[in-house]
Amino acid sequence: MSEAFVALPATNDEAPPSPSFFRGGWVSILAWRVAIIVVGLSLWQYASGRLIKTFWISRPSDIWQQLVEWVVTGDLWIHLQVTLIETVMGFVFGAVAGILFGLALGLNRRLAAVLDPFIVAFYSLPKIALAPLFILWFGVGLASKVVLATFVVFFLVFYNTYAGTLAVEAELVDVLRLMGASRGQIVRKVILPSALIWIFTGMKSSVPYALIGAVVGEMMASNKGLGYLIQAAAGQYDTGGVFAALFVLMIIATGLHELLKQSERVMLRWREEGHGRN
Secondary structure, three states: OOOOOOOOOOOOOOOOOOHHHHHHHHHHHHHHHHHHHHHHHHHHHHHEOOOEOHHHHOOHHHHHHHHHHHHHHOHHHHHHHHHHHHHHHHHHHHHHHHHHHHHHHHHOHHHHHHHHHHHHHHHHOOHHHHHHHHHHHHOOOHHHHHHHHHHHHHHHHHHHHHHHHHOOOHHHHHHHHHOOOOHHHHHHHHHHHHHHHHHHHHHHHHHHHHHHHHHHHHHHOOOOOHHHHHHHHHHOOOHHHHHHHHHHHHHHHHHHHHHHHHHHHHHOHHHHHHHHHO
16 A cells, blocks of 8 residues: 555553552643643733734734623524534544555455555545535535535545554464454454554544535535535624634534543453553
């Protein structure tokens, strides 16, 4: 398979920190995060209108007022729901297809060699440039945004799954074959568990791109969604409205990323237990 972007999984052969470290360390980390946010917003509020014109960067207080207005009128929940549905559906479809296709080619080197130039050709296409085409094919509704998000997520998850499948230790596979294990048992017991860390790395890397795909589609052709809110605010030169929508997008991306991190921790608990026994 030709060289492509692969998000390398974080590896650490040392034993994980003790629970007491997490209890004490988490408080310190949270305090630092809060401090960074407070200082950043304070500097922003001070600089707006004094060092930089408010028109260009708005103010945190104006952004907060815009968010409150959207919440009170109910506009935020309507547009947020649309973007979340598009993002989650695109992410799920793209991740499932990427995992299955990555496993299939990782287990069949001949098929991977045959399809390699076609995969690279599609991967090299600017994904955002396909948005107008998807809108022509699937209309201005939900489908075009889901397809765009799916297309973007697919390649990130696929390449990481493929790389993870190839990274499985050949000795483990040979041992199971000598023990008479079937191909399906080898995939379930060795290949898939070993590739999970790569798969989760690909999925975590693709979350922002799923959101980007949905939002770009909304900005091009839609009357709902956070992308539409950004486009509408920009058309009215409402910097505060643009920042307010961007702030909501950051919360969504962070929340989805954290959800995947917790899922990874549960699915890969056996790795931490193995480190703890060493």
